Amino acid sequence: MAPPEPTAGVPTRVGRYEVITHLATGGMAQIYLARQSGLGSFERHVVLKTILRERASDQRFVTMFLDEAKLAATLNHQNVAQVYEVDQADGAYFMAMEYVHGENARALLETTLRRGWTIPLELAIMIISGAAAGLHHAHERRGKNGQPLNIVHRDVSPANIMIGYDGSVKVLDFGIAKAEERATKTVGDTIKGKYGYMSPEQCKGKPIDRRADIFALGICLYE
Template sequence: MLRDADGTPLPQRFGPYVLFDLIGRGGMAEIFLGRTFTRLGAPRLVAVKRMLARLSADEQFGKMLIAEAKLCAPLRHANIVQVHDLGRIDGRLHIDMEYVEGLDLHRLLRLCTRRQLPFPPEYAFFILEEACRGLAHAHRAAADDGRPLHIVHRDLSPTNVLVSFEGEVKLCDFGIARAAAETLAPDEAAAETETLRGKFAYMSPEQARGDAVDQRADIFGFGILVWELLAGRRLYKGGNDIETLRLAREAAVPPLPRRGRPWEDAAQDLLDRALARHPADRFPDADALHDAIRDIILGFDIRCSQLGFAEFLRQHFAEQIVPLRRDRERALDLIAPPRHAAGQGGDGPPHGVERRSPRPNSTML
Protein backbone atom coordinates (compact mmCIF):
# COMPACT_ATOMS: atom_id res chain seq x y z
CA MET A 1 0.00 0.00 0.00
CA LEU A 2 1.29 3.45 -0.94
CA ARG A 3 1.74 5.89 1.94
CA ASP A 4 2.83 9.49 2.22
CA ALA A 5 5.76 10.68 4.33
CA ASP A 6 3.49 10.90 7.37
CA GLY A 7 2.43 7.27 6.99
CA THR A 8 -1.09 8.04 5.76
CA PRO A 9 -2.20 5.58 3.04
CA LEU A 10 -3.26 6.53 -0.47
CA PRO A 11 -5.75 7.36 -1.82
CA GLN A 12 -6.42 10.28 0.50
CA ARG A 13 -8.40 13.48 0.30
CA PHE A 14 -6.43 16.72 0.36
CA GLY A 15 -8.72 19.72 0.07
CA PRO A 16 -10.30 19.64 -3.43
CA TYR A 17 -7.97 16.82 -4.52
CA VAL A 18 -7.99 13.06 -4.13
CA LEU A 19 -4.35 11.92 -4.14
CA PHE A 20 -4.01 8.35 -5.40
CA ASP A 21 -0.44 7.80 -6.61
CA LEU A 22 3.01 8.86 -5.44
CA ILE A 23 5.06 10.25 -8.31
CA GLY A 24 8.15 11.21 -6.37
CA ARG A 25 9.57 12.10 -2.99
CA GLY A 26 12.48 14.40 -2.16
CA GLY A 27 13.99 16.38 0.65
CA MET A 28 11.53 19.25 0.28
CA ALA A 29 8.29 17.74 -0.91
CA GLU A 30 6.29 14.81 -2.16
CA ILE A 31 4.64 14.84 -5.58
CA PHE A 32 1.32 13.06 -5.94
CA LEU A 33 -0.91 12.27 -8.86
CA GLY A 34 -4.35 13.49 -7.92
CA ARG A 35 -7.80 14.13 -9.30
CA THR A 36 -9.83 17.29 -9.00
CA PHE A 37 -12.54 18.94 -11.08
CA THR A 38 -12.79 21.86 -13.45
CA ARG A 39 -15.40 24.57 -12.94
CA LEU A 40 -17.58 22.71 -15.44
CA GLY A 41 -17.38 19.54 -13.38
CA ALA A 42 -15.02 17.55 -15.63
CA PRO A 43 -12.42 15.41 -13.83
CA ARG A 44 -8.84 16.64 -14.19
CA LEU A 45 -5.60 14.85 -13.34
CA VAL A 46 -3.04 17.05 -11.62
CA ALA A 47 0.39 16.75 -10.09
CA VAL A 48 0.24 18.05 -6.52
CA LYS A 49 3.57 19.02 -4.99
CA ARG A 50 3.04 19.05 -1.22
CA MET A 51 5.80 20.48 0.93
CA LEU A 52 6.91 18.42 3.91
CA ALA A 53 5.38 19.39 7.25
CA ARG A 54 8.58 20.89 8.67
CA LEU A 55 9.10 23.19 5.69
CA SER A 56 5.41 24.14 5.59
CA ALA A 57 5.75 25.29 9.20
CA ASP A 58 8.74 27.52 8.34
CA GLU A 59 7.19 30.98 7.91
CA GLN A 60 10.14 32.44 6.02
CA PHE A 61 10.27 29.50 3.61
CA GLY A 62 6.52 29.76 3.05
CA LYS A 63 6.66 33.46 2.20
CA MET A 64 9.57 32.97 -0.19
CA LEU A 65 7.96 29.96 -1.88
CA ILE A 66 4.67 31.79 -2.38
CA ALA A 67 6.41 34.89 -3.73
CA GLU A 68 8.51 32.87 -6.16
CA ALA A 69 5.62 30.65 -7.25
CA LYS A 70 3.44 33.71 -7.94
CA LEU A 71 6.26 35.21 -9.97
CA CYS A 72 6.66 32.07 -12.10
CA ALA A 73 3.02 30.89 -12.27
CA PRO A 74 2.14 33.17 -15.24
CA LEU A 75 4.74 31.44 -17.44
CA ARG A 76 2.92 29.91 -20.41
CA HIS A 77 5.03 27.81 -22.75
CA ALA A 78 4.93 24.34 -24.26
CA ASN A 79 8.30 23.52 -22.66
CA ILE A 80 7.42 24.64 -19.13
CA VAL A 81 5.20 22.73 -16.69
CA GLN A 82 2.14 24.86 -16.05
CA VAL A 83 1.38 25.91 -12.46
CA HIS A 84 -2.39 26.00 -11.90
CA ASP A 85 -2.64 26.97 -8.25
CA LEU A 86 -0.78 27.27 -5.00
CA GLY A 87 -1.98 27.42 -1.44
CA ARG A 88 -2.06 25.93 2.01
CA ILE A 89 -4.37 23.06 3.05
CA ASP A 90 -4.39 21.67 6.58
CA GLY A 91 -1.29 23.77 7.20
CA ARG A 92 0.60 22.21 4.27
CA LEU A 93 1.93 24.29 1.40
CA HIS A 94 1.17 22.82 -2.00
CA ILE A 95 1.47 23.60 -5.69
CA ASP A 96 -1.08 22.28 -8.20
CA MET A 97 0.74 21.63 -11.48
CA GLU A 98 0.17 20.20 -14.94
CA TYR A 99 0.52 16.42 -14.91
CA VAL A 100 3.12 15.17 -17.40
CA GLU A 101 2.68 11.46 -18.05
CA GLY A 102 6.20 10.22 -18.49
CA LEU A 103 9.37 10.41 -16.42
CA ASP A 104 12.11 12.83 -15.51
CA LEU A 105 15.45 12.88 -17.28
CA HIS A 106 17.30 11.46 -14.28
CA ARG A 107 15.07 8.41 -14.17
CA LEU A 108 15.17 8.02 -17.95
CA LEU A 109 18.96 7.90 -18.01
CA ARG A 110 19.09 5.53 -15.02
CA LEU A 111 16.70 3.15 -16.77
CA CYS A 112 18.83 3.28 -19.92
CA THR A 113 21.93 2.42 -17.87
CA ARG A 114 20.15 -0.39 -16.03
CA ARG A 115 18.96 -1.91 -19.29
CA GLN A 116 22.28 -1.28 -21.05
CA LEU A 117 20.33 0.70 -23.62
CA PRO A 118 22.42 3.36 -25.39
CA PHE A 119 20.69 6.74 -25.36
CA PRO A 120 20.64 7.96 -28.98
CA PRO A 121 22.46 11.30 -29.38
CA GLU A 122 19.73 12.61 -31.68
CA TYR A 123 17.26 12.43 -28.80
CA ALA A 124 19.79 14.10 -26.52
CA PHE A 125 19.91 17.04 -28.91
CA PHE A 126 16.11 17.06 -29.15
CA ILE A 127 15.78 17.25 -25.35
CA LEU A 128 18.39 19.99 -25.13
CA GLU A 129 16.81 22.15 -27.83
CA GLU A 130 13.30 21.84 -26.38
CA ALA A 131 14.39 22.43 -22.78
CA CYS A 132 16.51 25.43 -23.76
CA ARG A 133 13.53 26.90 -25.59
CA GLY A 134 11.57 26.79 -22.33
CA LEU A 135 14.45 28.29 -20.38
CA ALA A 136 14.78 31.14 -22.89
CA HIS A 137 11.06 31.90 -22.55
CA ALA A 138 11.35 32.11 -18.76
CA HIS A 139 14.41 34.34 -18.97
CA ARG A 140 12.57 36.72 -21.32
CA ALA A 141 9.46 36.91 -19.13
CA ALA A 142 8.27 40.40 -18.24
CA ALA A 143 5.61 41.94 -16.03
CA ASP A 144 2.47 43.53 -17.48
CA ASP A 145 4.24 46.89 -17.57
CA GLY A 146 7.11 45.42 -19.59
CA ARG A 147 9.55 45.28 -16.69
CA PRO A 148 11.83 42.19 -16.96
CA LEU A 149 11.17 39.65 -14.21
CA HIS A 150 14.77 38.37 -14.24
CA ILE A 151 13.63 34.81 -13.49
CA VAL A 152 16.48 32.44 -12.61
CA HIS A 153 15.75 28.72 -12.28
CA ARG A 154 18.82 27.87 -10.13
CA ASP A 155 18.29 24.09 -10.30
CA LEU A 156 18.61 22.79 -13.85
CA SER A 157 19.25 19.24 -12.73
CA PRO A 158 17.91 16.20 -14.64
CA THR A 159 15.09 15.69 -12.11
CA ASN A 160 13.64 19.03 -13.23
CA VAL A 161 13.51 18.07 -16.91
CA LEU A 162 10.38 16.04 -17.64
CA VAL A 163 9.72 14.02 -20.79
CA SER A 164 6.29 12.71 -21.69
CA PHE A 165 5.31 9.63 -23.64
CA GLU A 166 4.05 12.04 -26.31
CA GLY A 167 7.62 13.22 -26.79
CA GLU A 168 7.17 16.52 -24.96
CA VAL A 169 10.02 18.07 -22.95
CA LYS A 170 9.20 20.40 -20.06
CA LEU A 171 11.12 22.23 -17.35
CA CYS A 172 9.62 22.34 -13.87
CA ASP A 173 10.18 23.81 -10.40
CA PHE A 174 10.97 27.40 -11.34
CA GLY A 175 11.47 29.41 -8.17
CA ILE A 176 11.49 26.56 -5.65
CA ALA A 177 15.29 26.32 -5.52
CA ARG A 178 15.54 29.99 -4.55
CA ALA A 179 13.07 29.51 -1.71
CA ALA A 180 15.25 26.71 -0.33
CA ALA A 181 18.54 28.49 -0.92
CA GLU A 182 17.46 31.72 0.78
CA THR A 183 15.73 30.20 3.80
CA LEU A 184 17.73 27.05 4.62
CA ALA A 185 21.37 26.95 5.64
CA PRO A 186 23.35 24.76 3.21
CA ASP A 187 24.48 22.38 5.94
CA GLU A 188 20.90 22.04 7.20
CA ALA A 189 19.55 21.52 3.70
CA ALA A 190 22.15 18.92 2.78
CA ALA A 191 22.52 17.08 6.05
CA GLU A 192 18.97 17.15 7.40
CA THR A 193 16.49 17.57 4.57
CA GLU A 194 18.66 16.41 1.64
CA THR A 195 17.28 19.40 -0.25
CA LEU A 196 20.60 20.05 -1.94
CA ARG A 197 21.86 16.49 -2.23
CA GLY A 198 22.49 15.82 -5.91
CA LYS A 199 22.08 19.52 -6.69
CA PHE A 200 25.67 20.62 -6.06
CA ALA A 201 26.67 18.83 -9.26
CA TYR A 202 24.54 21.23 -11.34
CA MET A 203 25.56 24.53 -9.74
CA SER A 204 27.52 27.29 -11.38
CA PRO A 205 30.75 28.15 -9.54
CA GLU A 206 29.30 31.44 -8.25
CA GLN A 207 26.22 29.65 -6.94
CA ALA A 208 28.37 26.99 -5.27
CA ARG A 209 30.34 29.75 -3.55
CA GLY A 210 27.15 31.33 -2.26
CA ASP A 211 27.58 34.48 -4.37
CA ALA A 212 24.72 36.39 -5.98
CA VAL A 213 23.56 34.78 -9.23
CA ASP A 214 21.78 35.93 -12.36
CA GLN A 215 20.52 34.18 -15.48
CA ARG A 216 24.05 33.33 -16.54
CA ALA A 217 24.13 30.80 -13.69
CA ASP A 218 21.36 28.96 -15.54
CA ILE A 219 23.50 29.01 -18.70
CA PHE A 220 26.21 27.16 -16.77
CA GLY A 221 23.72 24.72 -15.21
CA PHE A 222 22.26 23.98 -18.62
CA GLY A 223 25.77 23.50 -20.00
CA ILE A 224 26.25 20.69 -17.47
CA LEU A 225 23.12 19.01 -18.85
CA VAL A 226 24.58 19.32 -22.35
CA TRP A 227 27.91 17.82 -21.26
CA GLU A 228 26.30 14.90 -19.43
CA LEU A 229 23.78 14.01 -22.14
CA LEU A 230 26.46 14.00 -24.84
CA ALA A 231 29.12 12.29 -22.68
CA GLY A 232 26.76 9.70 -21.23
CA ARG A 233 28.03 10.15 -17.66
CA ARG A 234 28.13 12.60 -14.76
CA LEU A 235 30.40 15.63 -15.07
CA TYR A 236 31.45 15.92 -11.43
CA LYS A 237 32.34 12.66 -9.72
CA GLY A 238 32.84 13.75 -6.14
CA GLY A 239 32.95 10.94 -3.61
CA ASN A 240 30.63 12.89 -1.31
CA ASP A 241 28.70 16.16 -1.17
CA ILE A 242 31.65 18.16 0.14
CA GLU A 243 33.90 16.95 -2.68
CA THR A 244 31.19 17.60 -5.28
CA LEU A 245 30.69 21.13 -3.93
CA ARG A 246 34.45 21.73 -4.17
CA LEU A 247 34.44 20.58 -7.80
CA ALA A 248 31.50 22.85 -8.56
CA ARG A 249 33.28 25.85 -7.03
CA GLU A 250 36.41 25.16 -9.06
CA ALA A 251 34.44 24.50 -12.29
CA ALA A 252 37.22 22.29 -13.61
CA VAL A 253 35.39 20.88 -16.62
CA PRO A 254 37.12 18.13 -18.63
CA PRO A 255 36.78 18.01 -22.40
CA LEU A 256 33.86 16.11 -23.89
CA PRO A 257 34.88 12.46 -24.44
CA ARG A 258 35.78 11.83 -28.08
CA ARG A 259 34.10 8.94 -29.88
CA GLY A 260 34.49 9.95 -33.50
CA ARG A 261 31.13 11.67 -33.80
CA PRO A 262 31.12 14.39 -36.50
CA TRP A 263 29.60 17.11 -34.29
CA GLU A 264 32.02 16.78 -31.37
CA ASP A 265 34.18 19.83 -32.22
CA ALA A 266 31.11 22.06 -32.53
CA ALA A 267 29.70 20.67 -29.27
CA GLN A 268 33.00 21.33 -27.50
CA ASP A 269 32.98 24.94 -28.71
CA LEU A 270 29.46 25.31 -27.31
CA LEU A 271 30.51 23.79 -23.99
CA ASP A 272 33.61 25.96 -23.71
CA ARG A 273 31.36 28.99 -23.75
CA ALA A 274 28.41 27.69 -21.73
CA LEU A 275 30.69 26.33 -19.00
CA ALA A 276 33.06 29.27 -18.80
CA ARG A 277 34.14 29.88 -15.21
CA HIS A 278 33.41 33.62 -15.40
CA PRO A 279 29.78 34.60 -16.17
CA ALA A 280 30.88 37.34 -18.58
CA ASP A 281 32.50 34.71 -20.82
CA ARG A 282 29.33 32.62 -21.21
CA PHE A 283 26.52 32.94 -23.74
CA PRO A 284 24.79 36.26 -23.07
CA ASP A 285 21.38 34.63 -22.76
CA ALA A 286 19.46 31.38 -23.25
CA ASP A 287 18.34 32.43 -26.74
CA ALA A 288 21.99 32.49 -27.87
CA LEU A 289 22.56 29.09 -26.25
CA HIS A 290 19.47 27.70 -27.98
CA ASP A 291 20.68 29.03 -31.34
CA ALA A 292 24.05 27.31 -30.83
CA ILE A 293 22.31 23.98 -30.14
CA ARG A 294 20.09 24.48 -33.17
CA ASP A 295 23.08 25.27 -35.36
CA ILE A 296 24.66 21.90 -34.48
CA ILE A 297 21.41 20.05 -35.22
CA LEU A 298 21.00 21.73 -38.62
CA GLY A 299 24.70 21.86 -39.51
CA PHE A 300 25.23 18.13 -38.98
CA ASP A 301 21.80 17.01 -40.17
CA ILE A 302 20.90 15.44 -36.84
CA ARG A 303 17.46 13.95 -37.36
CA CYS A 304 15.37 14.35 -34.22
CA SER A 305 11.61 14.74 -33.95
CA GLN A 306 8.99 14.67 -31.22
CA LEU A 307 7.27 11.71 -32.88
CA GLY A 308 10.47 9.69 -33.02
CA PHE A 309 11.35 10.49 -29.43
CA ALA A 310 7.83 9.56 -28.30
CA GLU A 311 8.08 6.21 -30.05
CA PHE A 312 11.43 5.51 -28.38
CA LEU A 313 10.00 6.28 -24.94
CA ARG A 314 6.81 4.26 -25.44
CA GLN A 315 8.69 1.29 -26.86
CA HIS A 316 11.16 1.00 -23.99
CA PHE A 317 9.54 2.53 -20.89
CA ALA A 318 5.80 3.10 -21.12
CA GLU A 319 4.84 -0.46 -20.19
CA GLN A 320 6.69 -0.07 -16.89
CA ILE A 321 4.82 3.07 -15.83
CA VAL A 322 1.49 3.60 -17.56
CA PRO A 323 -0.40 0.32 -16.79
CA LEU A 324 0.27 0.57 -13.03
CA ARG A 325 -0.88 4.18 -12.98
CA ARG A 326 -4.04 3.28 -14.93
CA ASP A 327 -4.77 0.46 -12.48
CA ARG A 328 -4.54 2.87 -9.55
CA GLU A 329 -6.81 5.33 -11.31
CA ARG A 330 -9.38 2.59 -11.95
CA ALA A 331 -9.12 1.53 -8.31
CA LEU A 332 -9.83 5.12 -7.32
CA ASP A 333 -13.05 4.99 -9.35
CA LEU A 334 -14.17 2.03 -7.26
CA ILE A 335 -13.28 3.68 -3.95
CA ALA A 336 -14.36 7.25 -4.78
CA PRO A 337 -16.34 7.32 -8.05
CA PRO A 338 -16.37 10.69 -9.80
CA ARG A 339 -20.11 11.28 -9.51
CA HIS A 340 -21.13 14.87 -9.97
CA ALA A 341 -24.52 15.08 -8.23
CA ALA A 342 -24.82 16.08 -4.59
CA GLY A 343 -25.17 13.24 -2.11
CA GLN A 344 -23.99 10.45 -4.42
CA GLY A 345 -20.86 9.72 -2.40
CA GLY A 346 -18.27 10.36 -5.09
CA ASP A 347 -15.35 12.76 -5.15
CA GLY A 348 -17.00 15.14 -7.60
CA PRO A 349 -18.38 18.60 -6.82
CA PRO A 350 -21.21 18.37 -4.27
CA HIS A 351 -23.51 20.79 -6.11
CA GLY A 352 -23.73 19.67 -9.71
CA VAL A 353 -21.09 21.23 -11.92
CA GLU A 354 -19.90 23.86 -9.45
CA ARG A 355 -16.40 23.18 -8.17
CA ARG A 356 -16.17 22.39 -4.47
CA SER A 357 -15.24 25.37 -2.31
CA PRO A 358 -12.19 24.96 -0.09
CA ARG A 359 -12.91 23.49 3.31
CA PRO A 360 -12.67 25.75 6.38
CA ASN A 361 -9.14 24.50 7.08
CA SER A 362 -8.06 25.10 3.47
CA THR A 363 -6.54 28.44 2.55
CA MET A 364 -5.88 29.20 -1.10
CA LEU A 365 -3.21 31.85 -1.46
Protein backbone atom coordinates (compact mmCIF):
# COMPACT_ATOMS: atom_id res chain seq x y z
CA MET A 1 0.00 0.00 0.00
CA ALA A 2 1.51 3.33 -1.07
CA PRO A 3 1.39 6.47 1.11
CA PRO A 4 -1.38 8.93 0.18
CA GLU A 5 -0.91 11.52 -2.54
CA PRO A 6 -0.94 15.30 -1.87
CA THR A 7 -4.02 16.66 -0.10
CA ALA A 8 -5.59 20.11 -0.45
CA GLY A 9 -5.52 22.56 2.45
CA VAL A 10 -1.98 21.90 3.70
CA PRO A 11 1.33 23.69 2.95
CA THR A 12 2.90 22.53 -0.29
CA ARG A 13 6.44 22.62 1.11
CA VAL A 14 8.29 22.89 4.40
CA GLY A 15 11.92 23.67 3.69
CA ARG A 16 13.15 21.13 1.15
CA TYR A 17 10.30 18.72 1.84
CA GLU A 18 7.15 18.37 -0.27
CA VAL A 19 4.14 18.07 2.02
CA ILE A 20 1.69 15.30 1.09
CA THR A 21 -0.96 15.41 3.79
CA HIS A 22 -1.74 16.57 7.32
CA LEU A 23 -1.61 13.78 9.91
CA ALA A 24 -2.36 15.38 13.28
CA THR A 25 -2.34 18.52 15.42
CA GLY A 26 -0.92 18.60 18.93
CA GLY A 27 -0.60 21.22 21.63
CA MET A 28 2.76 22.33 20.29
CA ALA A 29 3.04 21.19 16.68
CA GLN A 30 1.45 20.14 13.41
CA ILE A 31 2.36 16.72 11.98
CA TYR A 32 2.61 16.14 8.23
CA LEU A 33 3.55 13.32 5.90
CA ALA A 34 6.09 14.65 3.40
CA ARG A 35 8.36 13.56 0.58
CA GLN A 36 12.10 14.17 0.32
CA SER A 37 13.61 13.99 -3.18
CA GLY A 38 17.23 14.03 -4.28
CA LEU A 39 19.61 13.34 -7.14
CA GLY A 40 18.55 10.75 -9.65
CA SER A 41 15.46 8.94 -8.46
CA PHE A 42 16.21 9.25 -4.72
CA GLU A 43 12.99 9.61 -2.75
CA ARG A 44 11.78 8.82 0.74
CA HIS A 45 8.80 9.68 2.88
CA VAL A 46 9.29 11.43 6.21
CA VAL A 47 7.13 12.77 9.00
CA LEU A 48 7.46 16.51 9.59
CA LYS A 49 6.72 18.01 12.98
CA THR A 50 6.37 21.79 12.70
CA ILE A 51 5.93 24.08 15.67
CA LEU A 52 2.55 25.84 15.66
CA ARG A 53 2.77 29.38 14.26
CA GLU A 54 1.10 30.82 17.36
CA ARG A 55 3.85 29.17 19.43
CA ALA A 56 6.75 30.10 17.14
CA SER A 57 7.51 33.33 19.02
CA ASP A 58 7.12 31.76 22.48
CA GLN A 59 10.68 31.01 23.59
CA ARG A 60 9.53 28.46 26.16
CA PHE A 61 7.78 26.37 23.51
CA VAL A 62 10.67 26.78 21.08
CA THR A 63 13.07 25.53 23.76
CA MET A 64 10.80 22.55 24.50
CA PHE A 65 10.59 21.73 20.79
CA LEU A 66 14.36 21.91 20.30
CA ASP A 67 14.84 19.90 23.50
CA GLU A 68 12.72 17.10 22.08
CA ALA A 69 14.65 17.13 18.81
CA LYS A 70 18.02 17.12 20.58
CA LEU A 71 17.00 14.24 22.83
CA ALA A 72 15.49 12.17 20.03
CA ALA A 73 18.58 12.70 17.86
CA THR A 74 20.74 10.99 20.50
CA LEU A 75 18.75 7.77 20.05
CA ASN A 76 19.84 5.44 17.27
CA HIS A 77 18.07 2.10 17.50
CA GLN A 78 15.94 -0.03 15.20
CA ASN A 79 13.04 0.19 17.66
CA VAL A 80 13.02 3.98 18.01
CA ALA A 81 11.73 6.29 15.27
CA GLN A 82 14.72 8.31 14.06
CA VAL A 83 15.09 12.08 13.75
CA TYR A 84 16.84 13.04 10.50
CA GLU A 85 17.01 16.81 10.68
CA VAL A 86 16.02 19.92 12.64
CA ASP A 87 15.76 23.24 10.79
CA GLN A 88 13.76 26.42 10.25
CA ALA A 89 11.42 27.31 7.39
CA ASP A 90 9.40 30.51 7.03
CA GLY A 91 10.28 31.52 10.57
CA ALA A 92 9.14 28.29 12.24
CA TYR A 93 11.13 25.31 13.49
CA PHE A 94 10.51 21.81 12.21
CA MET A 95 12.00 18.36 12.54
CA ALA A 96 12.05 15.61 9.92
CA MET A 97 11.53 12.13 11.33
CA GLU A 98 11.37 8.55 10.15
CA TYR A 99 8.08 7.59 8.51
CA VAL A 100 6.76 4.21 9.65
CA HIS A 101 4.25 2.87 7.15
CA GLY A 102 1.82 1.05 9.41
CA GLU A 103 -0.52 1.53 12.37
CA ASN A 104 -0.01 2.34 16.02
CA ALA A 105 -0.86 -0.26 18.64
CA ARG A 106 -3.93 1.73 19.75
CA ALA A 107 -5.44 1.47 16.26
CA LEU A 108 -4.62 -2.25 16.19
CA LEU A 109 -6.34 -2.79 19.55
CA GLU A 110 -9.43 -0.85 18.49
CA THR A 111 -9.73 -2.78 15.23
CA THR A 112 -9.46 -6.17 16.92
CA LEU A 113 -12.01 -5.20 19.60
CA ARG A 114 -14.44 -3.86 17.01
CA ARG A 115 -14.24 -7.09 15.02
CA GLY A 116 -14.36 -9.36 18.05
CA TRP A 117 -10.86 -10.67 17.46
CA THR A 118 -8.01 -11.32 19.90
CA ILE A 119 -4.40 -10.36 19.23
CA PRO A 120 -2.36 -13.61 19.23
CA LEU A 121 -0.05 -13.87 22.22
CA GLU A 122 2.99 -14.33 19.96
CA LEU A 123 2.22 -11.06 18.15
CA ALA A 124 1.61 -9.18 21.41
CA ILE A 125 4.95 -10.40 22.78
CA MET A 126 6.74 -9.39 19.56
CA ILE A 127 5.31 -5.86 19.74
CA ILE A 128 6.07 -5.36 23.43
CA SER A 129 9.55 -6.91 23.09
CA GLY A 130 10.38 -4.46 20.30
CA ALA A 131 9.13 -1.50 22.32
CA ALA A 132 11.06 -2.74 25.37
CA ALA A 133 14.27 -2.91 23.33
CA GLY A 134 13.78 0.66 22.10
CA LEU A 135 13.07 1.94 25.61
CA HIS A 136 16.07 0.07 27.03
CA HIS A 137 18.27 1.81 24.48
CA ALA A 138 16.93 5.18 25.65
CA HIS A 139 17.29 4.25 29.32
CA GLU A 140 20.94 3.29 28.82
CA ARG A 141 22.01 6.40 26.88
CA ARG A 142 24.89 8.47 28.19
CA GLY A 143 25.85 12.06 27.48
CA LYS A 144 29.07 13.36 25.94
CA ASN A 145 30.66 13.34 29.40
CA GLY A 146 29.87 9.66 29.83
CA GLN A 147 27.27 10.27 32.51
CA PRO A 148 23.83 8.59 32.28
CA LEU A 149 21.15 10.78 30.70
CA ASN A 150 18.51 9.06 32.87
CA ILE A 151 15.93 9.28 30.08
CA VAL A 152 12.36 8.38 31.02
CA HIS A 153 9.82 8.46 28.19
CA ARG A 154 6.89 9.19 30.58
CA ASP A 155 4.23 8.64 27.89
CA VAL A 156 4.51 4.96 26.98
CA SER A 157 1.13 3.88 25.61
CA PRO A 158 -0.26 1.99 22.59
CA ALA A 159 -0.61 5.29 20.70
CA ASN A 160 3.17 5.77 20.90
CA ILE A 161 4.10 2.29 19.70
CA MET A 162 4.12 2.06 15.91
CA ILE A 163 3.87 -1.25 14.07
CA GLY A 164 5.04 -1.23 10.47
CA TYR A 165 3.38 -3.34 7.80
CA ASP A 166 6.84 -4.89 7.38
CA GLY A 167 6.76 -6.13 11.00
CA SER A 168 8.95 -3.38 12.47
CA VAL A 169 8.13 -1.92 15.90
CA LYS A 170 9.08 1.66 16.79
CA VAL A 171 8.67 3.76 19.93
CA LEU A 172 7.48 7.28 19.08
CA ASP A 173 7.28 10.70 20.70
CA PHE A 174 9.88 11.55 23.32
CA GLY A 175 8.30 15.01 23.53
CA ILE A 176 7.65 14.91 27.29
CA ALA A 177 10.56 12.64 28.17
CA LYS A 178 12.62 13.42 31.26
CA ALA A 179 16.40 13.61 30.83
CA GLU A 180 19.35 15.13 32.65
CA GLU A 181 20.47 17.35 29.76
CA ARG A 182 17.12 18.88 28.84
CA ALA A 183 17.05 22.67 29.02
CA THR A 184 13.43 22.55 30.23
CA LYS A 185 12.56 20.67 33.41
CA THR A 186 9.22 19.63 34.85
CA VAL A 187 8.35 22.02 37.67
CA GLY A 188 7.31 20.73 41.09
CA ASP A 189 4.64 18.03 41.03
CA THR A 190 3.50 18.69 37.45
CA ILE A 191 2.17 15.43 36.02
CA LYS A 192 2.85 14.53 32.39
CA GLY A 193 1.62 11.46 30.53
CA LYS A 194 -1.60 9.45 30.19
CA TYR A 195 -3.16 8.55 33.54
CA GLY A 196 -4.26 5.09 32.42
CA TYR A 197 -0.64 4.03 31.90
CA MET A 198 1.08 5.83 34.78
CA SER A 199 2.81 4.16 37.68
CA PRO A 200 1.49 5.14 41.14
CA GLU A 201 4.58 7.32 41.66
CA GLN A 202 4.02 9.17 38.40
CA CYS A 203 0.32 9.72 39.20
CA LYS A 204 1.32 11.28 42.53
CA GLY A 205 3.91 13.56 40.92
CA LYS A 206 6.77 11.83 42.73
CA PRO A 207 10.27 11.37 41.26
CA ILE A 208 10.37 8.56 38.70
CA ASP A 209 12.95 6.56 36.78
CA ARG A 210 12.94 3.96 34.00
CA ARG A 211 10.67 1.71 36.05
CA ALA A 212 7.77 4.04 35.25
CA ASP A 213 8.20 3.21 31.55
CA ILE A 214 8.38 -0.52 32.31
CA PHE A 215 5.17 -0.26 34.36
CA ALA A 216 3.40 1.49 31.47
CA LEU A 217 4.65 -1.10 28.98
CA GLY A 218 3.28 -3.85 31.22
CA ILE A 219 -0.17 -2.24 30.99
CA CYS A 220 0.19 -2.15 27.20
CA LEU A 221 0.95 -5.89 27.21
CA TYR A 222 -2.04 -6.57 29.47
CA GLU A 223 -4.34 -4.73 27.06
